[in-house]
Amino acid sequence: EVQLVESGGGLVQPGGSLRLSCAASGFTFSTYWxxxxxxxxxxxxxxxxxxxxxxxxxxxxxxVKGRFTISRDxxxxxxxxxxxxxxxxxxxxxxxxxxxxxxxxxWGQGTLVTVSS
Amino acid sequence: EIVLTQSPGxxxxxxxxxxxxxxxxxxxxxxxYLAWYQQKPGQAPRLLIxxxxxxxxxxxxxxxxxxxxxxFTLTISRLExxxxxxxxxxxxxxxxxxxxxxxxxxxx
Numbered sequence: 628e629v630q631l632v633e634s635g636g637g638l639v640q641p642g643g644s645l646r647l648s649c650a651a652s653g654f655t656f657s658t659y660w661x662x663x664x665x666x667x668x669x670x671x672x673x674x675x676x677x678x679x680x681x682x683x684x685x686x687x688x689x690x691v692k693g694r695f696t697i698s699r700d701x702x703x704x705x706x707x708x709x710x711x712x713x714x715x716x717x718x719x720x721x722x723x724x725x726x727x728x729x730x731x732x733x734w735g736q737g738t739l740v741t742v743s744s
Numbered sequence: 745e746i747v748l749t750q751s752p753g754x755x756x757x758x759x760x761x762x763x764x765x766x767x768x769x770x771x772x773x774x775x776x777y778l779a780w781y782q783q784k785p786g787q788a789p790r791l792l793i794x795x796x797x798x799x800x801x802x803x804x805x806x807x808x809x810x811x812x813x814x815x816f817t818l819t820i821s822r823l824e825x826x827x828x829x830x831x832x833x834x835x836x837x838x839x840x841x842x843x844x845x846x847x848x849x850x851x852x
Contacts, residue, residue, distance in 0.1 A: 662841075671832065671843060671844075671845050671846045672781075672783075672789065672832050672834070672843040672846075673843065674834070674840060674841040674842065674843065677839075677841070686839040686840065686841075687840070688840045689745075689840065722788055722789075726836075728777065728794070728836060729777065729836035729837075729841060730777070730779040730791065730794045730834065730836045731779070731781070731789070731791060731834075732791055732794075732800065734788040734789055734790070734791075735788065736788055737788060
């Protein structure tokens with residue numbers, strides 16, 4: 628059974644940092660593109676970033692460039708998102724997703740990040 | 745950046761009826777890399793269709809996708825009670841990947 632389990636969300640003040648993690652199991656993690664997708668409360672989906680199988684290619688939505696860093700550890704079947712200089716508009720549920728291409732075959736249940744003073 | 749516009753915003757239908765959802769792109773989607781997802785309240789989205797017309801594993805054949813270039817359609821041939829949800833399209837052909845705003849299919 629495929630599982631993606633996110634962790635690391637929580638309440639953080641504006642300007643603060645948070646590191647999200649995603650533990651993968653049930654599929655060959657090292658052969659999949661991985662993504663972070665977020666959803667603000669009551670809003671639609673927004674793709675945040677993705678990373679190639681070996682970590683050599685990374686892409687970001689403009690609104691997080693220079694603030695967020697996506698990374699992976701294939702030996703640990705884990706995906707990460709380092710989030711710095713957080714803003715109120717980054718408040719959302721963050722989903723870890725994986726796909727053989729750039730689409731998202733598999734989704735985690737999400738972790739909530741709240742940026743507020 | 746490719747902007748995806750989904751219509752209608754809300755579709756009110758009865759079980760057994762046919763649902764037709766539209767996704768229009770501001771420019772051509774590379775290699776028709778267009779995906780459709782279903783999201784129910786409190787749940788993560790689920791992949792239904794990829795590459796515009798290929799059904800994902802385990803998706804019933806009442807779901808079908810069509811289209812190319814800038815115009816794409818998700819059709820649900822006969823709505824089942826569990827199909828009432830929000831549906832999103834996503835272009836996966838060029839970075840940044842983008843989602844449409846969603847179509848809510850509600851019970852009439």
